[in-house]
Amino acid sequence: MNELDHFDISILKILQKNNLTPQRDIGDSIGLSAAAVQRRIKRMRETEVIKADVSVIDTEKLSHSVTLIVEVFLERDKIHLIDEAQALFTSAPEVQQCYYVTGESDFVLIIFVPSMKEYEILTRRIFYSNENIKHFRTLVTMNTVKSGLDIPLDLLL
Known part of the structure; x- marks a missing residue:
């Protein structure tokens, strides 16, 4: 382009x-x-x-909703295993955003579920059932302070 x-x-x-x-x-x-x-x-x-x-839907206007930030740590970092993890995360509709990152964790996910019970079901489906996921760390959001989708385009000029 x-x-x-x-x-x-x-x-x-x-x-x-x-x-x-x-x-x-x-x-x-x-x-x-x-x-x-x-x-x-x-x-x-x-x-x-x-x-x-x-x-763009304001999740705070929806009853019974939980937004979670999850760090995922892989057991091994072979390229085909990274690709498999990406495919797994992107196929889960609860995963709203997925970032492959540097640092201690391998992925950071933004997850939206109706309840913690649904999150438990999700963790069994995509984390515990995958032998390449060493562990994951979950942060439960208490309040959305800022959530935006606007890209600061003035920086491109």
Whole structure:
């Protein structure tokens, strides 16, 4: 994909705040026609700069929900075992985010479940049943202080 120019960055900044913003409004605010904005958005979707158009749900508004941060430590770090762990984590719908990281742990997962009982079931399914997982450490969130999806695009300019 070509480098993003300042128009692309401006479009992305607006879409990050509200992806339902009409293209003519985006164009008016950045000095492009609605058709040019539409072409740019289409290109960024096709090249997966824009990966998805979603609604962000406030988990605190949902009753009976628990968000957990889990560090996973592998027994062995062979590439095929890392790939297997990634496939396992990404196939679990409860795993909202998965990061392969440096440091003591191998992965950091953000997990959303309706209850701790459901988390126990999940741990049996994806952690205890996998011989390559040495151990895992769970942090239970008490309060979401900040949760954002906006990428600080001004840093790219």
